[in-house]
Amino acid sequence: xxxxxxxxxxxxxxxxxxxxxxxxxxxxxxxxxxxxxxxxxxxxxxxxxxxxxxxxxxxxxxxxxxxxxxxxxxxxxxxxxxxxxxxxxxxxxxxxxxxxxxxxxxxxxxxxxxxxxxxxxxxxxxxxxxxxxxxxxxxxxxxxxxxxxxxxxxxxxxxxxxxxxxxxxxxxxxxxxxxxxxxxxxxxxxxxxxxxxxxxxxxxxxxxxxxxxxxxxxxxxxxxxxxxxxxxxxxxxxxxxxxxxxxxxxxxxxxxxxxxxxxxxxxxxxxxxxxxxxxxxxxxxxxxxxxxxxxxxxxxxxxxxxxxxxxxxxxxxxxxxxxxxxxxxxxxxxxxxxxxxxxxxxxxxxxxxxxxxxxxxxxxxxxxxxxxxxxxxxxxxxxxxxxxxxxxxxxxxxxxxxxxxxxxxxxxxxxxxxxxxxxxxxxxxxxxxxxxxxxxxxx
Numbered sequence: 219x220x221x222x223x224x225x226x227x228x229x230x231x232x233x234x235x236x237x238x239x240x241x242x243x244x245x246x247x248x249x250x251x252x253x254x255x256x257x258x259x260x261x262x263x264x265x266x267x268x269x270x271x272x273x274x275x276x277x278x279x280x281x282x283x284x285x286x287x288x289x290x291x292x293x294x295x296x297x298x299x300x301x302x303x304x305x306x307x308x309x310x311x312x313x314x315x316x317x318x319x320x321x322x323x324x325x326x327x328x329x330x331x332x333x334x335x336x337x338x339x340x341x342x343x344x345x346x347x348x349x350x351x352x353x354x355x356x357x358x359x360x361x362x363x364x365x366x367x368x369x370x371x372x373x374x375x376x377x378x379x380x381x382x383x384x385x386x387x388x389x390x391x392x393x394x395x396x397x398x399x400x401x402x403x404x405x406x407x408x409x410x411x412x413x414x415x416x417x418x419x420x421x422x423x424x425x426x427x428x429x430x431x432x433x434x435x436x437x438x439x440x441x442x443x444x445x446x447x448x449x450x451x452x453x454x455x456x457x458x459x460x461x462x463x464x465x466x467x468x469x470x471x472x473x474x475x476x477x478x479x480x481x482x483x484x485x486x487x488x489x490x491x492x493x494x495x496x497x498x499x500x501x502x503x504x505x506x507x508x509x510x511x512x513x514x515x516x517x518x519x520x521x522x523x524x525x526x527x528x529x530x531x532x533x534x535x536x537x538x539x540x541x542x543x544x545x546x547x548x549x550x551x552x553x554x555x556x557x558x559x560x561x562x563x564x565x566x567x568x569x570x571x572x573x574x575x576x577x578x579x580x581x582x583x584x585x586x587x588x589x590x591x592x593x594x595x596x597x598x599x600x601x602x603x604x605x606x607x608x609x610x611x612x613x614x615x616x617x618x619x620x621x622x623x624x625x626x627x628x629x630x631x632x633x634x635x636x637x638x639x640x641x642x643x644x645x646x647x648x649x650x651x652x653x654x655x656x657x658x659x660x661x
Contacts, residue, residue, distance in 0.1 A: 356377075486501050
């Protein structure tokens with residue numbers, strides 16, 4: 219069921235993004251009275267699932283779920299319809315229009331994706347506001363995985379700054395380190411400030427390590443499972459674990475490690491229990507399962523730490539939407555830069571349809587859906603504007619050349635460029651799909 223919900227969200231989001239993008243090309247083409255022969259969601263080689271014609275345009279849904287397209291008269295595009303180009307140019311064709319009009323037609327898709335992201339962020343700011351965990355509120359520090367410890371972090375470290383710049387939002391710490399290729403992080407450790415250097419060779423590994431740091435928390439029981447040693451020992455929701463076999467312990471990560479080292483054993487766990495305003499200290503014999511668990515669900519971050527919340531009126535949400543979209547564009551450009559920097563090996567983390575689908579949650583959440591859709595809209599805009607033939611950015615590059623030099627590239631050159639661009643794009647699709655398959659079945 220979780221997979222079906224992921225697929226449903228992905229298809230809905232992807233379809234919306236494609237339609238909005240292609241509508242941008244369609245809108246500017248119609249504004250400048252350029253004929254649009256086709257407007258399709260998905261590709262339709264040999265046949266389509268659904269189609270109808272209105273005016274000069276055929277609208278439809280193809281059967282190959284890889285994007286979509288608008289076929290503009292008098293333009294060399296992925297359809298490679300060169301026969302039309304052999305005929306004299308007609309007033310309603312793309313090639314008959316001034317360069318500045320053709321330029322706007324080509325950037326229309328990217329522009330609409332950015333507009334969509336801004337609109338979504340405005341709506342999200344108004345409906346839900348901003349809610350985040352401030353780094354200053356993480357009073358117990360962070361827990362680091364093996365990679366974090368290899369870099370030089372220690373459990374309990376509190377992040378003070380990244381290259382001298384403080385970070386307010388906990389969720390932005392890892393992206394700030396990776397996308398800016400930070401050279402060091404300053405932490406507070408046992409009351410002293412310590413500099414942790416980040417070797418450049420670790421950046422790519424950090425990209426594939428989203429759990430590099432997590433918030434350190436006391437082990438407070440939220441719920442008991444149906445079975446398990448905790449329930450049999452008499453533990454209750456609200457109990458705080460404070461010792462293990464007589465040794466004082468305070469944090470969830472400490473207990474989790476102790477459970478691994480004593481799996482299958484019965485151990486003595488001390489708990490603090492509030493009852494009628496009085497705190498009682500109990501020591502209970504608890505059986506640890508072979509899976510190193512005792513059958514409890516700890517409380518969530520939001521129940522221990524105060525989350526910062528900022529609400530917006532509708533008029534306040536508008537500039538916030540622009541601000542957030544701008545920040546996401548900047549962040550994604552940094553990701554693209556990493557991908558094209560071979561020494562970081564960030565290209566190994568690039569994923570395709572499977573990776574995109576997996577970022578959607580296994581439950582339906584409109585807030586998560588719109589947040590991911592806005593991010594993907596930004597990603598689609600940035601990737602499409604790259605100066606690669608067959609992408610919008612490739613057409614824009616040639617049009618800018620024409621505007622500057624007042625010389626129009628030959629149609630034969632444009633044909634060859636389109637073929638090269640399609641080879642590059644399909645090669646990229648094969649590469650990212652290969653990464654997906656490797657991570658899914660091999661790694």
